[in-house]
Amino acid sequence: MVDEPMEEGEADSCHDEGVVKEIPITHHVKEGYEKADPAQFELLKVLGQGSFGKVFLVRKKTGPDAGQLYAMKVLKKASLKVRDRVRTKMERDILVEVNHPFIVKLHYAFQTEGKLYLILDFLRGGDVFTRLSKEVLFTEEDVKFYLAELALALDHLHQLGIVYRDLKPENILLDEIGHIKLTDFGLSKESVDQEKKAYSFCGTVEYMAPEVVNRRGHSQSADWWSYGVLMFEMLTGTLPFQGKDRNETMNMILKAKLGMPQFLSAEAQSLLRMLFKRNPANRLGSEGVEEIKRHLFFANIDWDKLYKREVQPPFKPASGKPDDTFCFDPEFTAKTPKDSPGLPASANAHQLFKGFSFVATSIAEEYKITPITSANVLPIVQINGNAAQFGEVYELKEDIGVGSYSVCKRCIHATTNMEFAVKIIDKSKRDPSEEIEILMRYGQHPNIITLKDVLMQQGYDAACDIWSLGVLFYTMLAGYTPFANGPNDTPEEILLRIGNGKFSLSGGNWDNISDGAKDLLSHMLHMDPHQRYTAEQILKHSWITHRDQLPNDQPKRNDVSHVVKGAMVATYSALTHKTFQPVLEPVAASSLAQRRSMKKRTSTGL
Template identity: 65%
Template structure:
């Protein structure tokens, strides 16, 4: 993609109104007239002049024209141009995908014509790994064409808007690559002047590419200044706002604004209108969020210097000042430039032509490049020398990616084309709680596929789609071919698994040896290790989700399928936050509702290995076993490895099984350790004689099916007094010890019990002073959630966006309780049936510390009556736990606390079920 959609000049209002109305909404500001001062501006920047460009044509390349590009999709469209996804159809780079930016000369004002020529000139000069590359530039009588990199990862703004805040490690990576890109521009005498997340694109690996040079200024050395008032107001440096002239140092102020926004989810200077925002930039005192590391705070302070001469990066050493700062102490700048450091985020881009990150309003349109109206003769003279062919090195030419566009590929959320338009639906393959899988035939090619049809009202398929797009190219992960969305259902078209389930095939196989079992486990574990290395856990590795793509039975044909429960790890401690388990393949720590990580997948593989070797499962004896019996056996961690069918199994196999099924996830083997185990490493030395296994595959499958059915039953939430909850009872028992100042039982204190979205709860502790998470618990009916952690720094809390917070002083156990009733949210939940009909909705104003209605009591939670009294208003209101995101966005100094504090966050009356 050549430029972010929101950053394109044609994505704004008409040029003549952009300076007025666009600015009021924080949009891009074009160069503005400045009265008498504007005379110099016009002389410096507005003069129409021809800039002759020598053509650079590499041998084997020819001068480009529109006929050499096939239009595939519309990526963006505005008042005077479009951006297309195109494929080169001739020349040495045939079949290469590009983004083609097309501008109509007749609709470009003089100022915009100069900018377009300037953007083309800058792109010709620039060749940098973190700046978008211009491959061709040419013109017809009515249009201008820029052929640029097609970047499939979308823009940084899209990711920022989804995740609210990045981690400091994320920010460090993006800022480091951005610093190198800006330094390269500055070395060419270019001021970028429009730095914002929308103009920072991501390639398929997750590296940044700086784009949109329409507002950049050429030919500026350290002694000269530019005087244009241009860019996006919130990102402007003070010297740009006051129009006293600016240098390349202005980019480093914008660099700081971007850093602040990525770290906090908010802009540092943003008023209710353009005028107030500009005043804040010039005069307002910025409160530094205390949850940021000292290094991050230091860098921000050094970038936010209103005197540009004192700003970091403005000195004689330039970018070296920034690179030497302690915030970047862990960055190897040489490796970074060579793109040898792995990005923190890999965009979900499956095939080269995917456009999942582009606005479906545009991509659903039929790509058509209409003839342009010829402009005036003078305007045509302006663009003499516009044509350009990039010089490519031999290495670059040889390494150029060659791709073919799959004609049947459709885009997620594209409602104009229905799934049944392209596919004929056949019989069911499998039915689950949230989806059904069917065989289907592609009408155009008559090829067979499988389609997973997901009910969006029951499960959000976004995570599954992203994982398949990112990692489906692995040879042993099912390949996603197509995605459709009709509003109610999402259709995931995948390769058809003609070989059936792994366990079915193995159990039916009369002759099966340890050597064969080792080869099977090797293939699966290698795939799982690959996923774990990418921060992905499957969490549902039951045998029915491991299949053969064909009838050969070769380990290479194994595919891991169904990523409906999979998650991409984001917590710093590596723990998953949403308990999810299936039948026999659930790890014991999940049963205890503790945090768990990739060890769950190893547990499931251990159960699979156990079953392959013996013909029965370790914890279920048959279809009549009750869920309680199975769960009790799993929780005890006891299983047999001796006698009966185990007599024919080698000791090394037993050793591996025991270590993969260890009840303690911290002592369980990792995927990498499994691959280094002798039973895997010395596979060729394993016995080839037939294993003595139970020959009752129907019994094994029956036991599994009964367990899955029992555990997957949806239970309706029951609203009862909070005092009856197990958590309240546990807190009541421990309260006396706390009042006497005694230490709590260490195991109780360290217990981590996570529910869905628990990651957000844990993030609160990190945000508020980088405190240490000590406990996160909730009771069985999901009525009460409790977070406990220690704060060791002063923290700023926006009291208006926290549902119920008790700040407990470590010495006197006093607690201030802040309540906020969200009646609108409660009404919404009730309307959708997520609250019982008898739930009452109270209309209550927000209040916080210092208000007359403030509730205060000692030892919050140590007395059941106190908990009950505090909880009842919230129970009637029907709160959910969606406060963390707004808290991140609205962090303001409404209330200051300091010293050593416990923070207790109590959330009552949640009514959702998994």
């Protein structure tokens, strides 16, 4: 069995900033076997159904594996939005790359004019969610077995640079013996290592890590938080963080104190506490799976035997005929299996399904912003799928326009000398995926600008933290804030001062402040984030290393502390201030449309 396609509007959301590009792919064929097509598979039963397609139980009719049962995932191209096409391709890429005893295996992938087909393992045991629903909760020994196999599966993905991002009971399947198989890689992210972060709001809310919820960037450590949620749910039958709605649930994930059930063993409670660290760097597993394996909760697990599937599972699904499906929802299995040809994809989709199957490279990686003129410039991802360094392809010229979230510059192609406009977007402030989708879809129209390249840039993370630290440093030394005079300053005024990068280091307390402190502060508040000091450079600065030589004079205190506090609040409010966004109403609601409608009715009446 394999996951059913995601429903539109489902809680499993992913506001993903990954770049859309053409999918130049070829058929994936099981090694040593012939190229597959739909006619080679006999439809037996429906295992699942979603808005984009179905999952069938099928039997191979020809070839060396004739008679073999598979799960066939069928997706309708015309029903897939651009983002969903990208996720489908990502899932295929990962499934081709991965080969692990506890991860579902892809055997074939092919397409017709209107549909995509993935042929995967058929897992007769259904999913862990179904078993959990029937039994409410598991014993600690059951949970220990499932979590141990799952830890090995996650570690394999992490070693390949993949963040899974959608761990939940529904995505953990059981084979006929009772071993797990991880499935559904549509929300997974490739090519994310310990030094890079993803910034998508991705997964099922109740299982999201705090760093995913607050969108400050997440890495593989986010999977270990979800692992903890899964453990808690299997042991108690309830979710650790669940409010009356999505917003309350997210707030609980960020702030709520977890009540630990006392009926759990000390080892289980200890593991949960170490997994539920809101700081991902302190979370168990952040340094690798060996941290998990060494925990006392897994003390009696033989990891080598477990990997070889030599450990007896605690539960064996009911057995019968090989094609029995009583572990699946009868709502689907009772349906007559039919696979219609499917409507051809729309004209705008052909570029995303050119050829078919898999490319080993990822769709796009998520990078932090780097200076465009630097040798360490971040790669651009082009629609034709070729990655290149921006400085190698284009020469950057003057600004054409500047907006709240982006800047548009003129640039010249190094080879052709053709002029283009490059739009550089700060993704921490705005999600450009919808704009990209529109340009991809309608870019060939003569009156719509063509999308040539997409340069995705992200927030300055660490540099922003250093700047904020500099503001605090300045305020403690001076007795007032560098960019705000008081709580009544408007965001526009504060942002203008910040943009000018001017602040005073003379007069008042500054006459008694050392040159070393001023030098350090100037580097912390530098306008260019790439010239701003890092935390390591701060710690190595002479003002820090020779602090025993600093004067002991107390700077004068400001008696109006509420003014300073208000100015500080105003500064940080200005940084998060959002400009007004107009609300688009239906066309029929406009006064012009209403007037036209009235005229039309009058004319008809006559």
